[in-house]
Amino acid sequence: MNRTTLILTGIFLVLLTFVFFDAAADLWPAIGVQADACAHAQSMTGEAKTEYTNAIKKAYKIACKTANTPVVRVNVEGMRMALSPDQALYGVVALFAGLGGALQSLRGLFFVEPGKDRGPTSIAWTLIRPFAAIALALIVYVCVRALFLPTGNLASTNPYGFLAMAALIGLFTDSILNRFRTVTQPFFGGGS
Numbered sequence: 001m002n003r004t005t006l007i008l009t010g011i012f013l014v015l016l017t018f019v020f021f022d023a024a025a026d027l028w029p030a031i032g033v034q035a036d037a038c039a040h041a042q043s044m045t046g047e048a049k050t051e052y053t054n055a056i057k058k059a060y061k062i063a064c065k066t067a068n069t070p071v072v073r074v075n076v077e078g079m080r081m082a083l084s085p086d087q088a089l090y091g092v093v094a095l096f097a098g099l100g101g102a103l104q105s106l107r108g109l110f111f112v113e114p115g116k117d118r119g120p121t122s123i124a125w126t127l128i129r130p131f132a133a134i135a136l137a138l139i140v141y142v143c144v145r146a147l148f149l150p151t152g153n154l155a156s157t158n159p160y161g162f163l164a165m166a167a168l169i170g171l172f173t174d175s176i177l178n179r180f181r182t183v184t185q186p187f188f189g190g191g192s
Contacts, residue, residue, distance in 0.1 A: 009123055010109055016130060017102040019077070024095040026076040027088045089159055093141045093166040094134045100170020101133030132177070133170035140169060 041053050074081055074088070083091070105126045141162060169176065 005123060006109065009126060010106065012127070013102050013106050013109065013130075017099060017106070020095045020098045020102060020130075023076050024092050024099070026074055027083070027092050027095070089162060090138070090141070092159070093162050094138055096163045096166040097133045097137030097170040098130045100137075100167040101130035101173055102170075104133075104171050104173065105129045129173055130170070133173040136173060136176060137166040137169040141166065 041049060044052055074083060076091075108122070108129075109126050144162070144165070
């Protein structure tokens with residue numbers, strides 16, 4: 001493995017980590033700020049409520065609605081979107097899983113265990129791992145969401161548990177996929 005490949009792979013992973021982090025920060029008002037701001041606005045009345053809702057609309061681009069699903073306008077990497085808290089949390093879960101996978105890839109790229117060598121497949125897996133982590137975390141998120149929060153929106157739900165789960169899935173993608181391979185061997189053949 002030549003040094004140029006390692007450096008280019010490292011630069012790609014650092015840029016990918018930055019994009020994931022920046023996009024998560026762009027989506028955050030839709031799940032983090034909105035629930036608190038709109039709950040506070042609901043407790044107010046009269047002129048104070050009007051001033052407050054105008055201020056949060058201007059500062060955070062949050063429009064508190066009385067409908068079941070409030071919508072927030074966000075600007076993610078130059079793309080303007082109107083998202084519900086459910087949609088935003090889905091996106092942030094994917095981004096946190098990608099962050100975990102990218103950090104694990106960076107660790108594996110620059111901290112090699114003694115006696116092991118990097119082959120071409122390990123560089124390929126290093127580049128694919130963040131996206132595999134995203135897919136795996138979204139599957140787990142949908143399952144957890146279906147089990148524990150089957151109806152309603154997430155405007156009042158604490159998102160930190162979902163984000164921690166996604167980041168840990170990203171960090172442990174290799175272990176999780178290896179476990180799946182050993183568990184599914186009796187069902188899908190001997191495999192390698």
